[in-house]
Amino acid sequence: MRFELRDVSLSRGGQPVLRDISTEIPPGTTSVVGPSGAGKSTLLRLLNRLADPDSGTIAYNRRPLTEYDPLELRREVSLVPQLPALLEGSVGHNVDYAACLAGCEPDCERSLNLAGLDVSFADRDVSRLSVGEQQRAMLARALAQNPQVLLLDEPTSALDEATRDAVEQTLAHLRREIDVSIVLVSHDPAQARRLGDWVLRLEGGRLAEAGPVERVLA
Amino acid sequence: MITSIHVTTGEVAAAMALAALAAAVSFWRGADIERDIGIAVVRSFIQLTAIGYVIKVIFDQDKFVFVFVLLTVSVVFGALTARSRAKRVPGSFVPLLIALSIAGATTLGLVVALGIFKPTPRYLVPVGGMVIGNAMTASAVALNRLGDEFADGRARIEATLALGATAREAAAPIVRRSLRSGMITLVDQTKTTGLIFFPGTMVGMLLAGANPTDAVRLQLILLYTLLGSVAIAGVVSTSLAYRNFFTPAQQLRDLEATSAPP
Numbered sequence: 001m002r003f004e005l006r007d008v009s010l011s012r013g014g015q016p017v018l019r020d021i022s023t024e025i026p027p028g029t030t031s032v033v034g035p036s037g038a039g040k041s042t043l044l045r046l047l048n049r050l051a052d053p054d055s056g057t058i059a060y061n062r063r064p065l066t067e068y069d070p071l072e073l074r075r076e077v078s079l080v081p082q083l084p085a086l087l088e089g090s091v092g093h094n095v096d097y098a099a100c101l102a103g104c105e106p107d108c109e110r111s112l113n114l115a116g117l118d119v120s121f122a123d124r125d126v127s128r129l130s131v132g133e134q135q136r137a138m139l140a141r142a143l144a145q146n147p148q149v150l151l152l153d154e155p156t157s158a159l160d161e162a163t164r165d166a167v168e169q170t171l172a173h174l175r176r177e178i179d180v181s182i183v184l185v186s187h188d189p190a191q192a193r194r195l196g197d198w199v200l201r202l203e204g205g206r207l208a209e210a211g212p213v214e215r216v217l218a
Numbered sequence: 219m220i221t222s223i224h225v226t227t228g229e230v231a232a233a234m235a236l237a238a239l240a241a242a243v244s245f246w247r248g249a250d251i252e253r254d255i256g257i258a259v260v261r262s263f264i265q266l267t268a269i270g271y272v273i274k275v276i277f278d279q280d281k282f283v284f285v286f287v288l289l290t291v292s293v294v295f296g297a298l299t300a301r302s303r304a305k306r307v308p309g310s311f312v313p314l315l316i317a318l319s320i321a322g323a324t325t326l327g328l329v330v331a332l333g334i335f336k337p338t339p340r341y342l343v344p345v346g347g348m349v350i351g352n353a354m355t356a357s358a359v360a361l362n363r364l365g366d367e368f369a370d371g372r373a374r375i376e377a378t379l380a381l382g383a384t385a386r387e388a389a390a391p392i393v394r395r396s397l398r399s400g401m402i403t404l405v406d407q408t409k410t411t412g413l414i415f416f417p418g419t420m421v422g423m424l425l426a427g428a429n430p431t432d433a434v435r436l437q438l439i440l441l442y443t444l445l446g447s448v449a450i451a452g453v454v455s456t457s458l459a460y461r462n463f464f465t466p467a468q469q470l471r472d473l474e475a476t477s478a479p480p
Contacts, residue, residue, distance in 0.1 A: 012472065050380060050469055070467045075382035085377035088391065098381045138377070145381065 001062070002027050002149060002181050003047060008056035010042060017042050018053070019205045029175060029182040031192030031213070034202035040185040041082065043202065044151045047183065048077040060149075075102040078147035082154045082185075084134030091129070091137045092122030095144045102145035114177065115140035116170040132163040139170070149181045150174075156191070164191075171195060193217050223426050234259065276339050285339045289326075289346045293318045296354035303358035304459070306365025308471070313458035314357055321353040321451035322346060329443055345443065348419075352404060352444045353451035360400030360452045361459055367392040368463050376470050385464035393456045400452035401445075408441050417441065 003025040010018040018039045025047075032040045045051045046058060049070045058065045060077065086094050092108050099106040109119045115136045121129075129137060135155055142150060155171075156164040172195065174180060186192050192199055192213060199216040201209040209216050237259045241252045276284040297314035304310040326346055335341035368375070371392060378388040411417055412434075416424075419440050423433035463471055 048380060049467060050376060051472070052467065052469070070469075071382045071384060073382075074380055078382075079380040081373065081377050081380065083373050085374040087374070087378065101382050101387075141381065 001025065002060065003183075004059040004062070006057045006059075008046065008053045008058060010039075010046070010051070010053045012042075017205050018046075021056070021202075021207050023200060023207050023210045025181075025183060025200070026198055027181045028197040029171075029184065029195055030198040030200065031196035032183065032185045032200045032202065033187065033189055033192045033217075034208070036187065037204075038202040039205040040187075040202055041153050043200075044079060044153050044183065044185050047149075047151055048074045048079050050074075050079065075145050076147055077149040077151060078142040078145050079151040080135075080138045080142050080153065080155060082157060084131060084138050086126040086134060086137055086141070089126065090122065091117070091124050091126060091140070094126065094137060094141045095122070098141040099144040104144060104146055106144065108144070111140040111144040114143050114170075114174060116166060116173075131158045132160075132167075135159065135167065136170070139167075143174075143178075146178075147180060149183065152182060152184045154185050154187065157187070168195060189217050230263075273343055276343060280339055282337070282339070282342075285342045285346070288343060289322060289350065292347060292350045293322060296350050300354050300358035300361065300455075304361035304365055306369055307361045307459050308462045310361055310459055310462070313455050313462075314354075314361070316458060317357050317451045317455035318350055318353050320454050321447045322350050324450055325349045325443055325447040328446070329439075334439055334443075345440070348440060348444065349447040353447045356400040356404065356448035357451045357455040358400075359403065360396045360456050363399040364392060364396040364456055364459060367396065368460075372470060379468060379470065385461065385468045389460045389463070393460050396456045397452045400456070401448050404444060404448050408445060411437070411441060 001024045005021050005023050005025075008018055008021040009016065021043070032043060034040055042051070046053055047060070047065075049065055049068075052066075060068065060073070065073065087097060091112070095108045095111050096106040099111075108122050112119055112121055117133070117136050117140060121133070121137065124133075126134065126137065135158070139150075139152075139155065152171075156167050159167065168191070171182060171184075175182065182195075184192075184195060186195075196213045199209075199211065199213045200207060201216055237255060241255045243249070244251045244255060272288065276288060293315065296318050297311055300314045300318075301311045304314070307313075326342060326349065329335050329345065330337045330342075335345060368389075375388045375392070379385070407415075407417075417437050417440075420433045420437035423436060424430060465471055
């Protein structure tokens with residue numbers, strides 16, 4: 001198992017966001033589905049310690065997250081947030097910055113290609129990208145770190161149908177090309193069916209169901 | 219040689235006609251700051267009169283301990299005032315207090331060590347007041363910007379942390395812009411001095427009958443001294459205050475959740 005969660009609870013401003021979540025996330029592609037406010041994005045943020053639970057434990061590769069150096073963990077378990085938030089400058093600068101943080105040799109062309117962008121994007125200023133291109137640049141930046149796990153928070157939420165299909169193809173291509181596990185937050189069960197091997201369904205901060213996609217989303 | 223001039227209370231009262239004009243303009247154009255102008259006039263009169271007597275006592279006593287107490291009080295009030303401008307920065311008082319203290323001590327220490335001013339109350343009190351006042355303004359502007367940038371740039375900061383950047387690395391662009399904001403006013407003022415406006419010290423010396431060359435030299439010394447003090451205050455306050463936005467695990471604090479009632 002990649003992640004094991006035991007009795008994980010988290011409140012925000014006195015309101016419970018996640019309640020007693022106990023589940024496992026296997027290698028491969030896992031989709032976290034559920035309605036808005038179910039706690040999907042919060043769960044994702046806990047997996048690379050952008051936040052910590054109020055109670056309960058989370059283990060990554062059978063070792064508690066709190067035993068990892070947070071910075072090392074985030075370079076191995078890379079989160080791509082829902083809203084594009086690139087650093088000022090060019091796409092290439094963003095990709096190289098991420099690679100340097102992870103101590104990787106920068107290979108901008110490879111990262112861009114994996115994310116479905118051609119190498120000409122390296123010199124493009126991030127302020128001149130469309131939302132879809134920014135989403136892909138964010139993905140390229142994360143891939144530059146050669147992560148073991150990619151945490152993707154609604155990577156296609158702001159995209160039209162054609163661009164969404166292209167990003168989905170990119171993710172499927174990634175799974176074939178590199179050995180990376182993907183945990184994907186989506187509000188769209190159809191997308192989870194297309195991409196996921198495993199599904200976690202959250203409702204009101206509780207785990208409603210977890211299992212293979214063909215059973216949970218049958 | 220400066221000739222001391224005597225200013226009567228009547229002359230001060232006459233100058234209030236201009237303050238009355240300001241209030242009249244506000245009333246006429248509906249700016250609705252007549253009350254603030256009134257408070258400013260009364261407060262400035264009381265505060266400056268009081269500090270005038272305090273300074274007179276300190277000059278008469280000619281003891282360093284009184285200078286130290288006065289400047290310490292200035293630093294504390296300066297930090298409290300600047301804190302009110304940096305409401306979006308959690309725990310800003312301590313960084314401000316440290317920044318003003320270091321800026322004041324370092325700048326005054328340097329100007330004395332370099333032989334620019336003698337270590338006597340007559341020099342330390344007015345120069346210290348200017349140094350701390352300008353450091354306060356610069357820190358307040360810098361932290362105000364810091365708070366706004368952290369509020370508006372949460373997504374970008376967290377996205378950078380998510381790559382494994384340290385809090386320092388994630389906050390670096392914001393800290394840089396905040397420091398620049400704090401310093402830029404004085405830098406611009408220094409650039410345009412003598413062309414667009416005459417700074418206060420020089421005006422005061424000229425009014426008091428000083429040689430214009432002496433007035434200019436003293437003003438230049440003060441401007442350069444103040445540049446040093448705002449740089450120190452800006453860099454110390456922003457370098458300390460940004461840390462309060464993060465947890466020890468390099469997470470961005472959820473200030474909204476912790477401050478808002480359920």
